[in-house]
Amino acid sequence: MLHYQLYDYDKDFDYLSDDVPGVLYDYLGNQLERALNVLARRSREQIDYAIESPDWMLRQGGELLFEEAMRVTKEKGHCSISRVKALKRLARQIDISEQSSPPDATWADYFVVLAIPYALEMLHAHHRRSPR
Secondary structure: OOOOOOOOOOOOOOOOOOOOOHHHHHHHOOHHHHHHHHOOOOOHHHHHHHHHHHHHHHHHOHHHHHHHHHHHHHHHOOOOOOHHHHHHHHHOOOOOOOOOOOOOOOHHHHHHHOHHHHHHHHHHHHHHHOOO
16 A cells, blocks of 8 residues: 655654744744644644645645636746645635534635645755754
8 A cells, every 4th residue: 555645744843842943934934833823723633634635625626726727828828826826716616614624624724724734844854954
């Protein structure tokens, strides 16, 4: 069985309990801290589940996003899309009101949760370039 890991985290950093390293502020400002403040009412399990949810949504909406990207490219000659832009487009198409996990999730939760793996990947990349 193939194990697929979406993000490459720094295994020595716990995003909920460890102090945010100064290097993250150099790269991202206080995005991780702000994201965790927004998600303060969520458990670790809910946050971890939510981290994976936008990727699932983006894969499910891939055809819709591809069609839109082709339309924009045809109109403008180019198209630039990020996970945030793609998720914003899909938010109009996906109803999250009935989902059970995380309970009472909002689109704001999903947008803010994108900052966590991004910050963790930045930390991981920094540590790979400069050993501790």
